[in-house]
Amino acid sequence: MITFSINGKEVQGQEGWTILEVARWHGIEIPTLCHHGALEPYGACRLCVVEVNDGKRSRVVISCMYPIRTGINVQTDTPRVLNVRRWIVQLLLDESPESPKIRELAQTLGVTPSRFQKKGVDFACHLCGLCVRVCQEVVGVQALSFSNRGLRKEISSPFHTASKECLGCGTCIYICPTGAMEQVFLRVHG
Amino acid sequence: MVQVSTALKSNDFRLATPAALAAYRESILAERDPNRTIIIVCHGTGCRANNSPKVADALRRAVAAAGLNAQVIPEIKDTGCHGFCSRGPLVVFQPSGLFYQKVQPEDVEEIVQKTLIEGTPVERLLYADPETGEHVVHDRDIPFYKYQQRLVLSNIGKIDPVDLRDTIAAGGYQSLVKVLTSMTPDEVITMVEDSGLRGRGGGGFLTGRKWRMTAEHGRETPGPVYILANGDEGDPGAFMDRTLMEGDPHAVLEGMLIGAYAIGSSEGYIYVRAEYPLAVKTLRQAILSAREAGLLGENILGTGFSFDLKLNLGGGAFVCGESTALMASIEGKPGEPRAKYIHTVEKGLWGRPSNLNNVETWANVPLIIAKGADWYRDIGTEGSKGTKIFSLVGQVKNVGLVEVPMGVTIKDLVLRIGGGVPEGREFKAIQIGGPSGGCIPQAHWDLPIDFDSLWDAGAMMGSGGMIVMDNSTCMVDVAKYFLEFLIDESCGKCIPCRLGLQRMREVLKEFSAGRGSLEDLEELDSLARAIKDGSLCALGGSAPNPVLATLRYFRDEYEAHILHHKCPAAVCKELITYAINPELCNGCTACARECPQGAITGTKKEPHALNASLCIKCGICFEVCKFGAVTVA
Ligand SMILES: Cc1cc2nc3c(=O)[nH]c(=O)nc-3n(C[C@H](O)[C@H](O)[C@H](O)COP(=O)(O)O)c2cc1C
Ligand code: SF4
Ligand code: SF4
Ligand code: FES
Ligand code: FES
Numbered sequence: 001m002i003t004f005s006i007n008g009k010e011v012q013g014q015e016g017w018t019i020l021e022v023a024r025w026h027g028i029e030i031p032t033l034c035h036h037g038a039l040e041p042y043g044a045c046r047l048c049v050v051e052v053n054d055g056k057r058s059r060v061v062i063s064c065m066y067p068i069r070t071g072i073n074v075q076t077d078t079p080r081v082l083n084v085r086r087w088i089v090q091l092l093l094d095e096s097p098e099s100p101k102i103r104e105l106a107q108t109l110g111v112t113p114s115r116f117q118k119k120g121v122d123f124a125c126h127l128c129g130l131c132v133r134v135c136q137e138v139v140g141v142q143a144l145s146f147s148n149r150g151l152r153k154e155i156s157s158p159f160h161t162a163s164k165e166c167l168g169c170g171t172c173i174y175i176c177p178t179g180a181m182e183q184v185f186l187r188v189h190g
Numbered sequence: 191m192v193q194v195s196t197a198l199k200s201n202d203f204r205l206a207t208p209a210a211l212a213a214y215r216e217s218i219l220a221e222r223d224p225n226r227t228i229i230i231v232c233h234g235t236g237c238r239a240n241n242s243p244k245v246a247d248a249l250r251r252a253v254a255a256a257g258l259n260a261q262v263i264p265e266i267k268d269t270g271c272h273g274f275c276s277r278g279p280l281v282v283f284q285p286s287g288l289f290y291q292k293v294q295p296e297d298v299e300e301i302v303q304k305t306l307i308e309g310t311p312v313e314r315l316l317y318a319d320p321e322t323g324e325h326v327v328h329d330r331d332i333p334f335y336k337y338q339q340r341l342v343l344s345n346i347g348k349i350d351p352v353d354l355r356d357t358i359a360a361g362g363y364q365s366l367v368k369v370l371t372s373m374t375p376d377e378v379i380t381m382v383e384d385s386g387l388r389g390r391g392g393g394g395f396l397t398g399r400k401w402r403m404t405a406e407h408g409r410e411t412p413g414p415v416y417i418l419a420n421g422d423e424g425d426p427g428a429f430m431d432r433t434l435m436e437g438d439p440h441a442v443l444e445g446m447l448i449g450a451y452a453i454g455s456s457e458g459y460i461y462v463r464a465e466y467p468l469a470v471k472t473l474r475q476a477i478l479s480a481r482e483a484g485l486l487g488e489n490i491l492g493t494g495f496s497f498d499l500k501l502n503l504g505g506g507a508f509v510c511g512e513s514t515a516l517m518a519s520i521e522g523k524p525g526e527p528r529a530k531y532i533h534t535v536e537k538g539l540w541g542r543p544s545n546l547n548n549v550e551t552w553a554n555v556p557l558i559i560a561k562g563a564d565w566y567r568d569i570g571t572e573g574s575k576g577t578k579i580f581s582l583v584g585q586v587k588n589v590g591l592v593e594v595p596m597g598v599t600i601k602d603l604v605l606r607i608g609g610g611v612p613e614g615r616e617f618k619a620i621q622i623g624g625p626s627g628g629c630i631p632q633a634h635w636d637l638p639i640d641f642d643s644l645w646d647a648g649a650m651m652g653s654g655g656m657i658v659m660d661n662s663t664c665m666v667d668v669a670k671y672f673l674e675f676l677i678d679e680s681c682g683k684c685i686p687c688r689l690g691l692q693r694m695r696e697v698l699k700e701f702s703a704g705r706g707s708l709e710d711l712e713e714l715d716s717l718a719r720a721i722k723d724g725s726l727c728a729l730g731g732s733a734p735n736p737v738l739a740t741l742r743y744f745r746d747e748y749e750a751h752i753l754h755h756k757c758p759a760a761v762c763k764e765l766i767t768y769a770i771n772p773e774l775c776n777g778c779t780a781c782a783r784e785c786p787q788g789a790i791t792g793t794k795k796e797p798h799a800l801n802a803s804l805c806i807k808c809g810i811c812f813e814v815c816k817f818g819a820v821t822v823a
Contacts, residue, residue: 043529044684046724060723065529080723084686087720091689116696126685146524149507151692153682 006074019063019074020048030076031085031105033092033177034128035064039137042129047105049084051075060084086111093117096124099178125155125180131172141165143188144172155181157188204484207492208367211358211485218359224285227264227306230347232280234271234436235429235468241294242279243268248295249281252302262306267356270437270472271429272347273591274334277317282329282347289329290315320587320609334588337606339569341577342553343593346437351472354479357440363485365559366447370493378452379405382555384563386575391420391511391548392624392652393728394574394641397555400545403535405453407543416544417450417458417497418520419552421469422504422511425624426675428655430579431549433591435462435469438553439476443486443499445552448559450497453545457498460549461516464503473501508625508679512727513538513546515681526681527727548653550579570596574640578651584621584658585611594639601635604658615660619743621668623652625675626732628739629659629668648739650732664761665744666751670698672736680729687730690721694737701748702762704755711748715741760822763807767823770811772797774819781811781820 001012006019006028013022018041023030033045041064048063053073060080075081086109092099093106094117106112118124132144132155143166147156157163166189173181205211231237231246249266264283272280277291283305290301293315304312316325317332326332349356357363369378383398408415419442423431434442446458462469477499480486488496502520509515510525517539519525538544554576558566570576574596580603583589587609594603600620604610611617619629622639628649630637637643641651659668673695682688697714700706718734725731741748750756757765770781770790777795789805792798800811800820812820 043726046684046686046726049724061531062529066531080719083716084720084724087690087717088685088724091685091693094693095689116693127682127688148682150678150680150682151688153688 002068002070004068004070004072004074007076013068017068019050019052019061019066019068022068023063023074023076028076030063031108032064033101033105033126034130036130036134036175039130039133041065042133045088045126045128047085047088049081051078051081082109085109090114092126096121096126096178096180099123101177123179123183125184126178127153127155128177130175130177131155131181131184134171134175139167139169139171141167143167144184155184163188203482205491206484208371211363211367211491215358218355222359227262227286228284229264229266230269230280230282230284231266232270232272232278232282232347233268234275234278234433236271236275237278237280238468240278240292244295245279245281245293245298248298249301252298253306256302256307258306264306267350269349270346270351271433271591272329273343273433273593274332274588275591276589281315284348287328287330289317289327289332291317333609334590334592334607337594337602338592339577339595340593341557341569342434342441342550342579343437343591345441346433349438351437351439352475352479354440354476354483357438361560362440362556363444365556366444366451366485367491368559369448369451370491370495375405375452375454378448378559381563382452382558385558385566386563386570387551387554387558387566388574388641389548390550390554390578390651390653392650394651397547397551400535400547401449401453403533404543404545407536408454414457414540414542415453415455416539416542417446417453417455418516418539418544418546419446419458419460419549420511420513420516420546421460421462421466421473421549422516423463423466423653424508424511424679425653425655427583427657428581428624428653429591430581430654432463432466432469434549434553434579435466436472439469439473440480441553441556442473442549443476443480445547445555446499447486447490447497448555449545449547449552451495455545456496457500459500459502459520459539461502461504461510461520464506470501470503477501507681509681509727509729512729515727516546517544526683527729529726550654571638571640571643573642578639578654580654580656582608582656582658584656585615585617585660585662586658587612596640597638599636599638600630603639603656604635608658611658611660615662617658618661618663619659619665621649621657621659621672621736622655623650623735624655625672625679626650626729626735627652627655628735629665629743630739631743634743648735648742650735662759662761664702664757664759665740665747666698666702666757667759667761669737669740670695670702673698673733676729676733680733684724684726684730686721686724687726687733690717690724691730691733693717694721694734698737701751702757703764704751704762706752708749708752710752711741711745766807767802768800768805768807768809768811769802769821769823770798770800771819771821774817775815776817776819778817780814780816784810784814786810 003012011026030048032048034042043065049060050063052061089105089109089111092102135144143163145158168189279293281290281293304310329335345360379401387397388394421431487498504510505519505525510519512527515525515527534544577593577595579593581591592607619631621629677691680687718738721734750758760766775797782790787804789801
């Protein structure tokens with residue numbers, strides 16, 4: 001057992017657990033987007049940031065991947081953490097103003113659309129990779145993949161053609177937090 | 191160019207013991223006449239592009255045709271980059287150090303006649319002091335070289351990089367012999383720790399400490415430990431690592447061999463940018479010849495120590511230089527970073543303990559072993575030991591590659607070595623640390639260049655890129671330029687970097703159009719901090735630096751754009767206007783003929799007029815006017 005603290009409260013977890021797992025076990029809320037308990041963590045959305053002090057220095061880390069260590073002091077709502085979270089939600093909301101999950105997050109953090117809000121896109125994909133991972137890790141096929149890099153990065157089927165591997169099970173649509181998968185699915189399933 | 195000795199070509203050539211290496215070196219030195227003239231023709235990438243292979247060919251032919259007395263026939267040697275690329279192609283005579291610049295094949299006959307036969311220099315090919323016009327004969331007296339301390343670069347420009355004999359004659363692999371025959375692995379690590387060497391790839395992590403951590407993790411679990419060299423060098427304008435790999439590849443190999451012995455590794459990789467074909471070729475040849483000589487592979491020099499190396503060609507993306515992306519790329523996966531909460535010294539390549547160092551870091555190692563930790567500690571500053579190689583580019587007279595002790599001031603580097611900014615311009619700032627470094631203004635140019643001072647000043651060492659900027663540079667525009675580079679290079683995996691940087695660019699675009707408000711400056715600052723704190727890897731983690739540093743030192747320039755709708759350097763298109771000064775215009779019609787908009791009218795020999803409502807601010811009139819009559823404000 002590893003003992004450490006979250007927001008001043010002493011907590012315990014097993015070797016190999018992440019901060020997020022222990023926090024959830026103790027009912028401490030940390031927002032997430034690209035995390036799913038059944039899938040390998042991916043660390044892309046950065047919404048789950050927390051501040052960790054190991055006695056030497058204080059760092060902002062992502063709770064969904066950071067392995068717990070004895071004696072660390074975790075804070076889930078410091079000004080630095082809130083600044084990161086607020087900006088991520090702002091950027092996501094401006095990209096994808098109609099997505100229910102993002103709107104809910106925006107509401108809890110008091111974020112409203114800015115003048116940079118994208119027009120004409122309601123459900124932008126955030127490249128959280130849940131669909132790719134669920135397809136591979138749970139369904140067991142590789143009908144989806146990332147392609148391109150940077151601003152042009154997107155979800156597609158390998159080689160951009162209707163995927164022969166796709167079973168049409170729809171698990172990806174179900175897991176997608178933004179609603180973007182419905183469009184992608186049409187292309188992948190063919 | 192390849193002068194592999196006959197001994198090296200035969201299959202049984204293998205140096206079986208340290209004594210055999212020593213004897214081999216003796217035999218090479220004995221064959222050489224120390225007084226024989228060696229004519230060195232730079233074959234670095236810059237000089238090659240300017241014809242240096244033709245110069246070397248012409249020299250070989252002219253020398254053969256001159257019917258020289260056997261004692262005076264020079265050796266003609268092709269070497270790596272001498273650093274002074276803006277003066278290339280360079281031809282240097284050794285042992286005298288006579289230095290010729292901008293040599294072309296047509297100059298060769300005169301060089302042979304005057305210098306080789308008559309013993310006098312060809313004046314017009316000498317370096318001339320820009321102030322006095324006086325000629326400088328020897329390379330060591332040229333200010334560009336005089337104020338440098340070339341230690342890591344010491345062999346470059348002297349040895350033929352693909353001739354192992356040259357490396358061995360220059361003392362190559364002596365440090366390897368020293369560690370294999372007289373030091374324990376732990377003593378080697380301790381020596382590197384004591385030297386204070388910090389990584390030259392950007393982060394400045396203590397090399398000895400990294401080695402110790404890797405060695406310890408390696409012992410904890412059975413299985414391989416990997417040694418890696420980072421030669422990905424993706425910074426635009428930087429060519430330190432390329433020069434090392436092209437000019438002295440065996441120094442990198444020797445450093446890695448020493449590291450492998452110290453850490454307990456028998457396998458290594460050099461990750462080199464695929465866009466560096468000459469570096470790839472040179473490294474490949476170096477690996478082959480070292481392997482043939484028994485300096486790589488099984489049972490090196492009969493000491494029982496084995497280590498071999500593979501070359502891996504980089505995927506081309508800037509982010510592939512990041513340690514975890516680099517390892518993913520070697521494994522054949524997409525070159526994307528991953529969280530480093532478990533460090534690569536514990537779980538790196540193929541999940542095994544791995545020690546990655548920059549190629550310049552590796553090339554420092556043989557020096558430290560040869561001369562000792564105390565010697566090394568005497569060079570540099572309290573927190574940054576040794577020398578650092580920089581590529582000095584931009585608005586500076588002497589563009590090139592320089593090596594200086596840590597702690598040299600910006601001013602000394604720009605003025606003494608760089609020769610200052612071109613005539614009629616003013617120094618404004620120096621951008622240090624690559625695309626995510628920072629701009630440091632003239633007011634701070636007494637700042638010593640070392641890891642910690644740069645960090646505190648809002649810049650960073652990075653891999654050693656330096657861009658000198660003069661008063662024609664707009665700092666808002668500069669910040670936007672670097673941001674754009676980083677947006678293009680972002681792998682796109684994490685949201686703060688992918689979307690956050692894009693948002694920063696949107697805000698900067700508004701500024702350069704004279705829009706926005708002072709509150710936007712605060713928002714920009716808070717967004718920059720969110721990206722730094724929230725990004726997955728150090729690309730995003732440092733990408734806001736150019737904006738933060740220019741905001742820190744040039745806030746007035748941002749305010750001029752936002753509050754007064756003016757671009758003080760007259761760069762941002764939407765804020766400038768072109769006009770014609772009737773006093774200076776003599777009606778030559780050059781501008782009117784070139785203007786793509788027909789915005790300029792007037793009769794010949796009469797002052798012209800510019801219609802601002804048609805002008806698209808392409809600046810062509812400004813460029814073509816020989817009389818300074820087109821003004822921009
Ligand atoms: C985006 C990015 C690009 C990088 N590119 C390089 C590179 O081209 N060469 C390099 O040596 N290090 C590069 N680094 C730093 C490496 O991650 C790593 O710290 C370094 O190779 C370690 O070697 P050192 O300790 O000898 O400096 C890069 C880091 C980042 C975040
Ligand atoms: S389609 Fe949906 S699940 Fe897939 S990466 Fe995009 S947002 Fe995530
Ligand atoms: S910070 Fe940028 S480059 Fe690094 S992982 Fe995130 S998106 Fe990729
Ligand atoms: S939930 Fe942790 S990074 Fe997305
Ligand atoms: S290439 Fe010749 S001096 Fe750089």
